[in-house]
Amino acid sequence: MAPKLPDSVEELRAAGNLSFRNGQFAEAATLYSRALRMLQAQGSSDPEKESVLYSNRAACHLKDGNCIDCIKDCTSNDLPRTECCRCPTWKELRRGALVTQQLDDISASCPRALALVPFGMKALLRRASAYEALEKYTLAYMDYLTVLQIDDSVTSALEGSSRMTRALMDSFGPEWRQKLPSIPLVPVSAQKRWECLPSENCKETAKSKSKETTATKSRVPSAGDVERARVLKEEGNELVKKGNHKQAIEKYNESLWFSNLESATYSNRALCHLVLKQYKEAVKDCTEALRLDGKNVKAFYRRAQAYKALKDYKSSFADINSLLQIEPRNGPAQKLRQEVNRSLN
Numbered sequence: 001m002a003p004k005l006p007d008s009v010e011e012l013r014a015a016g017n018l019s020f021r022n023g024q025f026a027e028a029a030t031l032y033s034r035a036l037r038m039l040q041a042q043g044s045s046d047p048e049k050e051s052v053l054y055s056n057r058a059a060c061h062l063k064d065g066n067c068i069d070c071i072k073d074c075t076s077n078d079l080p081r082t083e084c085c086r087c088p089t090w091k092e093l094r095r096g097a098l099v100t101q102q103l104d105d106i107s108a109s110c111p112r113a114l115a116l117v118p119f120g121m122k123a124l125l126r127r128a129s130a131y132e133a134l135e136k137y138t139l140a141y142m143d144y145l146t147v148l149q150i151d152d153s154v155t156s157a158l159e160g161s162s163r164m165t166r167a168l169m170d171s172f173g174p175e176w177r178q179k180l181p182s183i184p185l186v187p188v189s190a191q192k193r194w195e196c197l198p199s200e201n202c203k204e205t206a207k208s209k210s211k212e213t214t215a216t217k218s219r220v221p222s223a224g225d226v227e228r229a230r231v232l233k234e235e236g237n238e239l240v241k242k243g244n245h246k247q248a249i250e251k252y253n254e255s256l257w258f259s260n261l262e263s264a265t266y267s268n269r270a271l272c273h274l275v276l277k278q279y280k281e282a283v284k285d286c287t288e289a290l291r292l293d294g295k296n297v298k299a300f301y302r303r304a305q306a307y308k309a310l311k312d313y314k315s316s317f318a319d320i321n322s323l324l325q326i327e328p329r330n331g332p333a334q335k336l337r338q339e340v341n342r343s344l345n
Contacts, residue, residue: 006031017056020056028057035053054073067133068130074114075112177235245276249272264289283307301336304340
Protein backbone atom coordinates (compact mmCIF):
# COMPACT_ATOMS: atom_id res chain seq x y z
CA MET A 1 0.00 0.00 0.00
CA ALA A 2 1.41 3.36 -1.05
CA PRO A 3 2.18 5.79 1.77
CA LYS A 4 -0.38 8.49 2.33
CA LEU A 5 0.51 11.76 0.63
CA PRO A 6 0.50 14.85 2.88
CA ASP A 7 -2.79 16.65 2.49
CA SER A 8 -2.61 19.52 4.99
CA VAL A 9 -0.38 22.55 5.47
CA GLU A 10 1.12 21.05 8.63
CA GLU A 11 1.83 17.70 6.96
CA LEU A 12 3.39 19.36 3.92
CA ARG A 13 5.57 21.52 6.13
CA ALA A 14 6.67 18.49 8.18
CA ALA A 15 7.45 16.57 5.00
CA GLY A 16 9.45 19.54 3.73
CA ASN A 17 11.42 19.67 6.98
CA LEU A 18 12.24 15.97 6.67
CA SER A 19 13.37 16.35 3.04
CA PHE A 20 15.53 19.32 4.04
CA ARG A 21 17.21 17.36 6.83
CA ASN A 22 17.90 14.57 4.33
CA GLY A 23 19.59 17.01 1.96
CA GLN A 24 16.78 16.88 -0.61
CA PHE A 25 16.49 20.63 -0.99
CA ALA A 26 14.60 20.80 -4.28
CA GLU A 27 11.99 18.35 -2.99
CA ALA A 28 11.69 20.33 0.26
CA ALA A 29 11.17 23.56 -1.69
CA THR A 30 8.39 21.91 -3.71
CA LEU A 31 6.65 20.75 -0.54
CA TYR A 32 6.89 24.21 1.04
CA SER A 33 5.47 25.71 -2.16
CA ARG A 34 2.50 23.32 -2.03
CA ALA A 35 1.93 24.23 1.59
CA LEU A 36 2.00 27.95 0.71
CA ARG A 37 -0.51 27.52 -2.11
CA MET A 38 -2.80 25.54 0.17
CA LEU A 39 -2.50 28.09 2.97
CA GLN A 40 -3.23 30.99 0.63
CA ALA A 41 -6.15 29.13 -0.97
CA GLN A 42 -7.67 28.69 2.48
CA GLY A 43 -7.55 32.47 2.97
CA SER A 44 -5.51 32.01 6.12
CA SER A 45 -4.65 35.10 8.13
CA ASP A 46 -1.71 33.47 9.91
CA PRO A 47 1.33 35.57 8.94
CA GLU A 48 3.67 33.63 11.23
CA LYS A 49 2.89 30.31 9.55
CA GLU A 50 3.17 31.78 6.05
CA SER A 51 6.43 33.54 6.92
CA VAL A 52 7.94 30.29 8.21
CA LEU A 53 7.14 28.56 4.94
CA TYR A 54 8.71 31.34 2.86
CA SER A 55 11.76 31.42 5.12
CA ASN A 56 12.17 27.64 4.98
CA ARG A 57 11.87 27.65 1.22
CA ALA A 58 14.49 30.40 1.15
CA ALA A 59 16.82 28.06 3.05
CA CYS A 60 16.33 25.47 0.31
CA HIS A 61 17.18 27.98 -2.39
CA LEU A 62 20.27 29.05 -0.46
CA LYS A 63 21.47 25.47 -0.12
CA ASP A 64 21.05 24.99 -3.86
CA GLY A 65 23.00 28.17 -4.63
CA ASN A 66 19.87 29.94 -5.88
CA CYS A 67 20.60 33.24 -4.14
CA ILE A 68 18.14 35.43 -6.04
CA ASP A 69 15.15 33.23 -5.21
CA CYS A 70 16.36 33.05 -1.61
CA ILE A 71 16.33 36.85 -1.45
CA LYS A 72 12.91 36.95 -3.10
CA ASP A 73 11.44 34.61 -0.48
CA CYS A 74 12.90 36.69 2.35
CA THR A 75 12.28 40.22 1.11
CA SER A 76 9.42 42.46 2.20
CA ASN A 77 7.43 45.05 0.27
CA ASP A 78 3.90 46.33 -0.18
CA LEU A 79 2.86 45.04 -3.62
CA PRO A 80 0.35 42.21 -4.23
CA ARG A 81 1.49 38.67 -4.97
CA THR A 82 0.45 39.00 -8.61
CA GLU A 83 3.49 41.25 -9.05
CA CYS A 84 5.74 38.24 -8.39
CA CYS A 85 5.27 37.13 -11.98
CA ARG A 86 7.43 40.08 -13.03
CA CYS A 87 10.47 38.67 -11.24
CA PRO A 88 13.08 37.17 -13.59
CA THR A 89 14.11 33.55 -13.34
CA TRP A 90 17.34 32.50 -11.65
CA LYS A 91 18.78 31.34 -15.01
CA GLU A 92 18.24 34.80 -16.44
CA LEU A 93 19.94 36.44 -13.48
CA ARG A 94 22.92 34.10 -13.57
CA ARG A 95 23.92 35.57 -16.89
CA GLY A 96 25.42 38.39 -14.85
CA ALA A 97 24.35 41.71 -16.29
CA LEU A 98 20.92 41.77 -14.64
CA VAL A 99 21.92 40.91 -11.06
CA THR A 100 22.39 44.41 -9.64
CA GLN A 101 19.28 45.86 -11.30
CA GLN A 102 17.09 42.90 -10.37
CA LEU A 103 18.18 42.97 -6.75
CA ASP A 104 16.84 46.51 -6.66
CA ASP A 105 13.62 45.36 -8.32
CA ILE A 106 13.09 42.47 -5.90
CA SER A 107 12.76 44.86 -2.97
CA ALA A 108 9.62 46.17 -4.65
CA SER A 109 8.07 43.01 -6.03
CA CYS A 110 7.72 40.03 -3.67
CA PRO A 111 5.93 40.41 -0.33
CA ARG A 112 7.13 37.40 1.59
CA ALA A 113 8.80 36.39 4.86
CA LEU A 114 9.87 39.79 6.17
CA ALA A 115 6.69 41.47 4.96
CA LEU A 116 4.68 39.02 7.02
CA VAL A 117 6.91 39.01 10.11
CA PRO A 118 9.19 42.07 10.16
CA PHE A 119 12.62 41.50 11.71
CA GLY A 120 12.39 37.71 11.51
CA MET A 121 15.94 36.61 12.22
CA LYS A 122 15.92 33.44 10.12
CA ALA A 123 14.87 35.37 7.04
CA LEU A 124 17.38 38.15 7.72
CA LEU A 125 20.24 35.68 8.15
CA ARG A 126 19.35 33.78 5.00
CA ARG A 127 19.03 36.95 2.97
CA ALA A 128 22.35 38.19 4.36
CA SER A 129 24.04 34.96 3.31
CA ALA A 130 22.57 35.26 -0.18
CA TYR A 131 23.67 38.89 -0.51
CA GLU A 132 27.14 37.91 0.66
CA ALA A 133 27.35 35.12 -1.93
CA LEU A 134 26.42 37.67 -4.62
CA GLU A 135 29.12 40.02 -3.25
CA LYS A 136 26.50 42.61 -2.26
CA TYR A 137 28.44 43.30 0.92
CA THR A 138 26.66 46.50 1.94
CA LEU A 139 23.26 44.79 1.88
CA ALA A 140 24.63 41.75 3.70
CA TYR A 141 26.22 43.95 6.36
CA MET A 142 22.93 45.75 6.97
CA ASP A 143 21.08 42.47 7.48
CA TYR A 144 23.75 41.07 9.82
CA LEU A 145 23.68 44.28 11.88
CA THR A 146 19.89 44.19 12.03
CA VAL A 147 20.05 40.66 13.45
CA LEU A 148 22.54 41.81 16.08
CA GLN A 149 20.08 44.49 17.19
CA ILE A 150 17.59 41.70 17.84
CA ASP A 151 20.03 39.34 19.56
CA ASP A 152 23.67 40.34 19.88
CA SER A 153 24.81 36.77 20.67
CA VAL A 154 23.98 35.17 17.31
CA THR A 155 27.28 33.69 16.16
CA SER A 156 26.54 33.67 12.42
CA ALA A 157 25.61 37.38 12.52
CA LEU A 158 28.73 38.28 14.51
CA GLU A 159 30.95 36.39 12.10
CA GLY A 160 29.08 37.76 9.09
CA SER A 161 29.34 41.38 10.21
CA SER A 162 33.05 40.83 10.80
CA ARG A 163 33.54 39.46 7.28
CA MET A 164 31.53 42.28 5.74
CA THR A 165 33.46 44.90 7.73
CA ARG A 166 36.72 43.59 6.28
CA ALA A 167 35.28 43.37 2.76
CA LEU A 168 33.85 46.89 2.87
CA MET A 169 37.02 48.30 4.37
CA ASP A 170 39.03 46.70 1.58
CA SER A 171 36.63 48.04 -1.05
CA PHE A 172 36.05 51.59 0.19
CA GLY A 173 38.89 52.29 2.61
CA PRO A 174 38.75 53.81 6.13
CA GLU A 175 35.72 55.97 5.28
CA TRP A 176 33.55 53.02 4.25
CA ARG A 177 30.97 53.60 6.96
CA GLN A 178 30.11 56.99 5.52
CA LYS A 179 28.96 55.27 2.34
CA LEU A 180 26.41 53.07 4.12
CA PRO A 181 22.68 53.79 4.22
CA SER A 182 21.14 53.92 7.67
CA ILE A 183 20.66 50.58 9.42
CA PRO A 184 16.97 49.86 10.19
CA LEU A 185 16.21 50.47 13.87
CA VAL A 186 14.69 47.38 15.44
CA PRO A 187 11.82 48.15 17.85
CA VAL A 188 12.18 46.96 21.42
CA SER A 189 9.26 44.56 20.97
CA ALA A 190 11.25 42.64 18.35
CA GLN A 191 14.55 42.49 20.18
CA LYS A 192 15.85 39.12 21.38
CA ARG A 193 12.89 37.42 19.67
CA TRP A 194 13.94 34.09 18.19
CA GLU A 195 11.48 31.46 17.14
CA CYS A 196 13.12 28.10 16.53
CA LEU A 197 11.83 27.54 13.03
CA PRO A 198 12.11 24.01 11.59
CA SER A 199 15.41 24.16 9.75
CA GLU A 200 19.00 23.09 9.93
CA ASN A 201 19.77 25.93 12.37
CA CYS A 202 17.11 25.13 14.96
CA LYS A 203 19.59 24.65 17.79
CA GLU A 204 21.62 27.75 17.05
CA THR A 205 19.88 30.00 19.57
CA ALA A 206 20.45 27.75 22.55
CA LYS A 207 24.12 27.34 21.71
CA SER A 208 24.96 30.74 20.25
CA LYS A 209 25.97 32.44 23.48
CA SER A 210 28.51 29.80 24.45
CA LYS A 211 29.78 29.50 20.87
CA GLU A 212 30.31 33.25 20.61
CA THR A 213 32.17 33.36 23.90
CA THR A 214 34.38 30.38 23.04
CA ALA A 215 35.13 31.56 19.51
CA THR A 216 35.94 35.11 20.54
CA LYS A 217 38.10 34.23 23.53
CA SER A 218 40.09 31.67 21.56
CA ARG A 219 41.11 34.20 18.90
CA VAL A 220 44.41 36.04 19.13
CA PRO A 221 43.80 39.43 17.49
CA SER A 222 46.26 40.64 14.88
CA ALA A 223 47.61 44.19 14.86
CA GLY A 224 45.03 45.01 12.20
CA ASP A 225 42.23 43.56 14.33
CA VAL A 226 43.34 45.64 17.32
CA GLU A 227 43.29 48.79 15.20
CA ARG A 228 39.82 48.00 13.81
CA ALA A 229 38.63 47.35 17.36
CA ARG A 230 39.99 50.73 18.47
CA VAL A 231 38.27 52.57 15.62
CA LEU A 232 34.96 50.84 16.31
CA LYS A 233 35.21 51.60 20.01
CA GLU A 234 35.77 55.29 19.25
CA GLU A 235 32.75 55.26 16.95
CA GLY A 236 30.76 53.75 19.80
CA ASN A 237 32.00 56.47 22.14
CA GLU A 238 30.83 59.16 19.71
CA LEU A 239 27.38 57.56 19.55
CA VAL A 240 27.23 57.55 23.36
CA LYS A 241 27.95 61.28 23.38
CA LYS A 242 25.01 61.76 21.03
CA GLY A 243 22.74 59.62 23.22
CA ASN A 244 22.49 56.77 20.69
CA HIS A 245 23.12 53.98 23.17
CA LYS A 246 21.58 51.13 21.18
CA GLN A 247 23.71 51.93 18.15
CA ALA A 248 26.73 52.34 20.40
CA ILE A 249 26.22 48.79 21.69
CA GLU A 250 26.39 47.56 18.09
CA LYS A 251 29.74 49.31 17.63
CA TYR A 252 31.11 47.88 20.86
CA ASN A 253 29.89 44.42 19.82
CA GLU A 254 31.82 44.73 16.57
CA SER A 255 34.87 46.08 18.36
CA LEU A 256 34.92 43.15 20.77
CA TRP A 257 34.65 40.72 17.90
CA PHE A 258 37.94 42.02 16.51
CA SER A 259 39.62 42.21 19.92
CA ASN A 260 38.21 41.38 23.35
CA LEU A 261 41.28 42.46 25.28
CA GLU A 262 40.36 46.05 26.16
CA SER A 263 38.67 46.53 29.49
CA ALA A 264 37.29 49.97 28.56
CA THR A 265 35.19 48.57 25.71
CA TYR A 266 33.31 46.34 28.14
CA SER A 267 32.83 49.10 30.71
CA ASN A 268 31.65 51.48 27.97
CA ARG A 269 29.12 48.94 26.75
CA ALA A 270 28.04 48.48 30.37
CA LEU A 271 27.19 52.18 30.49
CA CYS A 272 24.86 51.72 27.53
CA HIS A 273 23.19 48.76 29.22
CA LEU A 274 22.69 50.87 32.34
CA VAL A 275 21.02 53.65 30.38
CA LEU A 276 18.76 51.08 28.69
CA LYS A 277 18.00 49.50 32.10
CA GLN A 278 19.59 46.22 31.08
CA TYR A 279 21.16 45.76 34.48
CA LYS A 280 22.15 42.10 34.30
CA GLU A 281 23.98 42.72 31.04
CA ALA A 282 25.73 45.69 32.66
CA VAL A 283 26.91 43.46 35.52
CA LYS A 284 28.30 40.90 33.06
CA ASP A 285 30.19 43.52 31.07
CA CYS A 286 31.65 45.15 34.17
CA THR A 287 32.75 41.77 35.49
CA GLU A 288 34.57 41.06 32.23
CA ALA A 289 36.11 44.55 32.29
CA LEU A 290 37.44 43.94 35.82
CA ARG A 291 38.80 40.57 34.79
CA LEU A 292 40.93 42.39 32.25
CA ASP A 293 41.77 45.34 34.49
CA GLY A 294 41.21 44.95 38.23
CA LYS A 295 41.57 48.72 38.74
CA ASN A 296 38.96 49.85 36.22
CA VAL A 297 37.18 52.42 38.38
CA LYS A 298 34.36 52.95 35.90
CA ALA A 299 33.63 49.23 35.86
CA PHE A 300 33.41 49.11 39.66
CA TYR A 301 31.14 52.16 39.71
CA ARG A 302 28.83 50.95 36.94
CA ARG A 303 28.57 47.47 38.38
CA ALA A 304 27.70 49.03 41.75
CA GLN A 305 24.97 51.05 40.02
CA ALA A 306 23.63 47.93 38.31
CA TYR A 307 23.65 45.92 41.54
CA LYS A 308 21.80 48.77 43.27
CA ALA A 309 19.13 48.76 40.54
CA LEU A 310 18.83 44.98 40.99
CA LYS A 311 18.46 45.54 44.77
CA ASP A 312 21.64 43.59 45.48
CA TYR A 313 22.83 46.20 47.93
CA LYS A 314 25.58 44.10 49.53
CA SER A 315 27.31 43.52 46.22
CA SER A 316 26.86 47.17 45.31
CA PHE A 317 28.37 48.28 48.62
CA ALA A 318 31.34 45.93 48.12
CA ASP A 319 32.06 47.35 44.67
CA ILE A 320 31.93 50.92 45.96
CA ASN A 321 34.38 50.07 48.73
CA SER A 322 36.73 48.48 46.19
CA LEU A 323 36.51 51.61 44.05
CA LEU A 324 37.21 53.91 47.02
CA GLN A 325 40.30 51.91 47.89
CA ILE A 326 41.62 52.91 44.46
CA GLU A 327 40.26 56.49 44.46
CA PRO A 328 39.41 57.52 48.03
CA ARG A 329 38.21 60.98 46.95
CA ASN A 330 35.85 59.85 44.21
CA GLY A 331 32.80 62.04 44.85
CA PRO A 332 30.15 60.10 42.85
CA ALA A 333 31.25 56.87 44.55
CA GLN A 334 31.00 58.45 48.01
CA LYS A 335 27.49 59.67 47.21
CA LEU A 336 26.45 56.26 45.85
CA ARG A 337 27.81 54.57 48.99
CA GLN A 338 25.59 56.79 51.15
CA GLU A 339 22.54 55.86 49.06
CA VAL A 340 23.30 52.15 49.19
CA ASN A 341 24.07 52.32 52.90
CA ARG A 342 20.62 53.78 53.55
CA SER A 343 19.05 50.90 51.62
CA LEU A 344 21.06 48.37 53.66
CA ASN A 345 19.88 49.97 56.92
